[in-house]
Amino acid sequence: MSTITLRDVATRCGVSTATVSAVVNGAEWVSEETRARVQRAVEEMGYRPNQFARSLRTQQGYAVGVIVSDLTNPFFTEVVRSLSHALREDGRAIFLCDSDHRFEVGETNLRMLFDGHIAGLVLIGDSVREETLRRYLRRGPSLPTVAIEREYGLDDVSCLLVDSERGAFDATWHLLGQGYQRIGMIGGPEQGPGSTTYARTLRLQGYRRALEEAGVRYDPALVAEGNFRYAGGEEAMRRLLAGRERPDAVFAANDMMALGAMSVIRNAGLRVPADVAIVGFDDIPIAALSSPALTTVGMPKTELGRSAATLLMQQLDGARPAAPRRVLDAELVVRQSSTRWTATPV
């Protein structure tokens, strides 16, 4: 019942541990004959290499650390899902951490991951301050790292981003096209976690650019700060409704907040989209299910996960990434929550 070691296989085959190790790791220099013999023994005895011993020796882990800012947000789980799928194919395990939108938690996670000697790191969302990450990364030979939706000014971190500016522009433009006049926005937090995501900055910019191009004056009173969570959307929407002149449309920087806003609007006795239109961002599965169905900007979630895995694996294979910064596209998905003049759904 005790575990089978390299040595066990070696003695059984009458070869040395070095040889077995070579076979297991696919080294070139073993004769075809012994290779076959060893391979068979490995199978028969059910030998599995001890990762601890291996990692201790090679000074390099095999698991990939992943820190995600909110496991509760379907956008993130979708990305994680696709990421973990791709990584599994490569035989890599995932240390998953949820930073819960808090830097302290994210940084605790980071410490745990480094203590566990991971092979690579994927940061999804805004879980860790740049300064902290830099400190950790400096400690050793550069750790393959990929950031999703957050740009770090560190050479050896490849960033996987989405052109949210364009998406936000499209969303706002669409609202303008529907005839809405006072278009508000619920943005991300202006400080702390989330504030430095690619998403926050660009979605605000896109919104402003659309207004500008349409010749609509930008009114700061129509922009409320959220926190990318449902409750934050509710709160922000309440502030917006309490304002002097309420908006007749709202673009929220993500779907969770959009849904929160929607509930507040309806609880206030207003109708979506007749009284207030609403557009979100991400296209999480619920967006299509809410009622009215939520117009939103679709993020390439699966693609994000898959690309991150690819980027990471390239780095793991020793290649300094050719393009350490990659930008994907987002696409507007029009549903009922923003189409004023069409019939209400059945």
Add this chain to the structure above:
Amino acid sequence: MSTITLRDVATRCGVSTATVSAVVNGAEWVSEETRARVQRAVEEMGYRPNQFARSLRTQQGYAVGVIVSDLTNPFFTEVVRSLSHALREDGRAIFLCDSDHRFEVGETNLRMLFDGHIAGLVLIGDSVREETLRRYLRRGPSLPTVAIEREYGLDDVSCLLVDSERGAFDATWHLLGQGYQRIGMIGGPEQGPGSTTYARTLRLQGYRRALEEAGVRYDPALVAEGNFRYAGGEEAMRRLLAGRERPDAVFAANDMMALGAMSVIRNAGLRVPADVAIVGFDDIPIAALSSPALTTVGMPKTELGRSAATLLMQQLDGARPAAPRRVLDAELVVRQSSTRWTATPV
């Protein structure tokens, strides 16, 4: 830049590695004075124990493996969140795997986890066949294992369950009380992954018991098989609607399916709850947001995660668990999707 080892700290303090090790691991026998000195050196030098070396030596990992059957289902993420939170407090990392409702994937995951030498295992949902689990568990000294919502007939696996029978009974009874006559059900899969969850069996039983106690004949034609996913709910509902006499209420074995069913109902031009009422199970966050808001049976998600962590940690501390089987309660949450006679929401 090279890593600091136990020995570095030892020489710096002029003590032996054994002493440092003792301090780090909180052994009793070190004098207060040296302890302080060592502790300070540890801090100053930024020493971090090498987990690989430690685990290699102790033959025991520090990470906990978690296999969840569907990361896309908010019920599971909620449980994982709470679990990982509790485990982080204990300084344990989590290897998270998504089995995607497929045994092959789940079992691949299991293999990876065992290769990684985890300290404990948590199975959420139905990811792994009992037979497979038994095989793995037999291989070594018993690995602390907790199963959530799935009962395994293995001595050293503690099972954390929810009394779904009662919840399902309540749900069905509630529908009967609302005056619905032909109450259908969308259940879990009858074979393969999901079929052996606690949830599937008990929710069906509760449904049947309620009918029975109310003196309503059980009609197999009103029960459709689903797969715990949104699409499965849609499909099952389509079959139900295509039946000779359509149900006027449907109890779905989880919320994802309930939501799928709801969309099919509405697309068929029927109204919820006027024409067909619907009740789900789990009380995932979307349930409250859908429109009409979904009546459902609330699972103690946070509690499940937390309890699993506790159970696991007890086992990790060497205690054979007192109650290897623990059953929590579920509670009916009545919302609009099942209340025929009340006004429709604003």
Add this chain to the structure above:
DNA sequence: TTGTACGCGTTATCAC
């Protein structure tokens, strides 16, 4: 109360 020395299972560097 502290130090010495060995072994955990691998991989890498030699010498054969």
Add this chain to the structure above:
DNA sequence: GTGATAACGCGTACAA
């Protein structure tokens, strides 16, 4: 082609 053997960093008998 293959086999000894020395690390990798830590925990822990056991001796002092």
